[in-house]
Amino acid sequence: MCQNITWVVKVSIIPFLRWKAITFIFLLSFVSVLGFAQSKIDSLKERVKSDDFEVKSNALMELFISYRLTDLDSALYFAERSQALSYGIGDSLMIVRTEIAIGYVYQEKGFYQLAIDHFQNALRIARRNEFKDREKFVLNNLGLTYYYYGKYDEALQYHFQSLSLREEEKNQLEIAISCNNIGLVYYQIKDYNKAIEYFKRSLEIKKSLKDESKIEGTLINLGLCFSDLNNYDEAVNNFTRVLKLCERNGCEDRIKVDALNGAALAYYSLDNAEQAEVYLREAIEIATGVGLQSHVVNNTHYLARIKKEEGNIDEALELLHASQTLAEEIDSRVWVNKNYKLYGEIYALLNDFEKAYGYQMKYDSLSGLILNEEVIQNLANIQINYQEKENLETISLQKSEISRRTTLLILSIIIIFLAVVILVILYRNNQHRRNVNRKLYEANETIEKQNLELTNMNTVLEERVRERTQELNASNAALLKSNTELDNFIYKTSHDIRGPLATLQGVCNVALIDIEDEKSIDYFNKLSKTAERLNEILSKLLVINQINNSLISEEPIDFDAMVTDIISEQQNAKTLKAISVEKEIECNLHFRGDQDLLRIILTNLISNAFKFYNTSGRIDSFINIKIFSNDRLHVLVVDNGIGIDENVSYKIFEIFSKASDMSDTAGLGLYLVKLAVEKLGGEITLSKAPGGFTQFEVILPYH
Incomplete structure (x- = not known):
């Protein structure tokens, strides 16, 4: 519950003058700092003019560092100049540094494939020259870039490689960074407990270092996990703590944008859309100002979702178009896919079901590419490989000497065998060369003759196909x-x-x-x-x-009322014993469909359950009706009646087919159900529920 509190403050002239003095001193200090920073940049630009390679390249990299947090385009310019200079001289270490710098800029700007290309170049050179310190740094950046790109199995692989190197060096701060990044990957694949485990490990290390400025990112990530576990109050506490740290100590724009975004989503989940919108707009403004394009994409997406929920469809579409345009520009598959899903929801509200269906198909297709079974298996394999690494290395050392000797023996045998084989092949080749040439001549004559026959056969076949096509068209018209x-x-x-x-x-x-x-x-x-x-x-x-x-209509369906009405009709019919009926209908189920066809389906399934009850006095007859949804609508009708003979179960949906000799019907009920289900684009199955009870399940798509 938000409250507006007005504070009444009495101000005297002396504190006011003191405050003016403090403000003047602060402004003077700020101007001095700006002047010092500009002076440093001018000095670096003078050093760039030097003929000494080392002085010039270092000056260019320092200029990159000076601009990387405020002006990405300028930072890229100086990094590329340093790269050209490094390649010209052939300085491997400087080449690695410049490739990392360029990859960093492209990563920040959201051009992930370009960033990956530069980081991969840096990794190859670092490994070739055994620059261990640079290798772990590049591995970490590759992991982050693949993470932003939505390739989580590769992201996890590189982060674990980086973590292994950092654990060997026992650098606690760098271990904390790797743990944090691994937690981010698990967060994206929705393994929140695993993510929290790594985030807490990272946070504990950072706290042990007693450096409060290094914990903001991990607090943000923990907040995101708590949000997805529906613990929104704990999430808000984490994000608010980060924003307070930013106000007190200052922080990077990316950190503040992430905290604002997380707080906005948490407040939105707590039904405080107004506060959520304030945070999202502030995050968009900061991200736009510093060129954090991927952050602009996701914050604009969530703002569009809020506007959709408020009913402001036009503004929602405008925001969503902006998010999608930028997401496609930076090739962010994750956010392109999330925007597809939101497009589908909005066009469904506008009753433009063709567009809604099209975007839903795009969403389903891209979701399969981003996180399919192969990627999930890769993630599991990477985790297992990391945990077993030390054991495998020990076993490898023990087997190394045996393997080396065995390999030498095998190679000797293979070489002798190959020599013999080559001699035999040369001898046989010489003997058969003349025979092969003669047979090739004969084969060419045969092929020419067969080609002529094939040409004639193709002509005949084309005529037959034309005749069969005409007959088929006539048959279809008659049918x-x-x-x-x-x-x-x-x-x-x-x-x-x-x-x-x-x-x-x-x-x-x-x-x-x-x-x-x-x-x-x-x-x-x-x-x-x-x-x-x-x-x-x-x-x-x-x-x-x-x-x-009939033409299929689209109208909201009240399943509870419909099922209650059908049950009442059946219970009014005369039966020899009482039948217990239990219905489980998902709350707030929003489904639009054809009222008449759905009533036909439910009426026939429920009436069959009533008709074919078990007449035994020792059994309490029951009927369970369940209706729920995930990505499609599911209708289940379960009963403990006389059951359906397995020998006839395969044809119960055929017209005039009866499931039991006790039936006094014409065998049309289940045929009607199947017709109606197929008309709605769904499917119906008969199976055995736990306990051996008869279960009919109808699955219908959303339109």
Whole structure:
């Protein structure tokens, strides 16, 4: 609950003058610092003019460092000049430094593939020259870049390699950095407990170093984990702590942007959209100012989502377009994919289901590329490889000498064998060369003859294909005409027969009133029931016609009311025993579909469960109805009735097929269900639930 508190402060003139003096001193100090920084930059630019390679290259790299946090374009310019100078001289160490610097700029600007290319160049040179200190630094940057790029298995691999080198050196601060980065990868693949484990390890190391300025990033990452575990209060505490540290000690723009973004999402989850929007806009402003394009993308995405939830669709689309344009520019697959999902949700609200479906398909396709089964397996293998590394190294040392001697022996045998084989091959080749040349001549003549025959055969086959195509088209037209005539016949016949049936039922009812002979009454009762069953069959035949020819409507479905109504209808029918009915319908289930088709599906499944109950007095009959959703709608109807014989289960969805000899129906119910499900683009299955009970499951897509 937010409260507005007004503070009343009494101010005297003396404190006011003191404050003005303090402000003047601060401004004077600030101007002095700026002047000193500018003076240093001017001095470095003068050193760049030197003819000495070392002086010039170091000056260029110091200029890169001076600009990297404030002006990425200028930083890139000086890094590339230093790179050209380094390659010209052939200084391997300086080449590695410049490749890392250029990769850093491209990473910050969001051009991840370019960053990866430069870091890979730096890694190859560092390993070739055994620059261990640079190698671990490059590995860390590669891990971060693959992380931003959405390739989490490769990110984890490089971070574990970097961690191994840092553990060998026992550099606690660098170990903490690697643990933090590994936690980020686990966070992205939604293994939040593993992520928290690494983040806490990183935080404990940093606290032991008693340097408060180094914990902001880890606090942000812990806050993100708590948010995804729905512990939003703890998340807000972490993000607020970071923002306070930034105010007190100062921090990098990236840190502040991440903290604002995390706090915004946490407040949004706590239903404080107003505060969330304030933080998001502040984060976008800072990220735009310093060129943190990937941060602009994700903050704009979340602002668009807030506007969508508020019902401001036009502004939401405008923000989303801006986020998507920038995400595609920097090739950020993760945010391109998240934007696809939001596009689908917005166009669904606008009832533009074609666009909504298109974006949902794009989202599903790209999601499979970003985090498929192969990537997940790679992540698991990388973790296992890291944990077993020390054991493998020990075993490797023990086997090294044996392997070396065995290899020498095997190589000797292979060389002797190959020499013999070569001699045999040369001898046989000389013997068969003439035979091969003769056979090749004969083969060429045969091939020419066969080519001529194939040409003639192709001509004949093309004519046959043309004839078969014409026959197939004619058959399809005839089949379409037959289906249309059959639909019309069913519809017309059903209507024509229902009139006489109604008359027959009326006569039976009058006869039952007037006749007192018990035998005659029994006959008329049977005749009335037969007419009633025939009328039911005709009704279901009309429903088949209705399903085949109806247009699917899109309207909100109240499953709870619909199921309650159907159960009430079935319970009013006469049964020999009480049947317990339990329904589990997901709360706040939002599904739009065709009301009539869904009622046909539920009515027939539930009525079958009532009809075919177990008549045994020792068994309490029950029916369980479950309706829930994940990416699709699931409808389950489970009962402990008489069951369905496995020998006929494969054909129960066919027309006029009966699941039991006890059935007094025409075998149309489950056929109607299958028709309606297929009309809605879904699928239906029959299976055994736990306990051996009969279970029907219907799965329908969202539109």
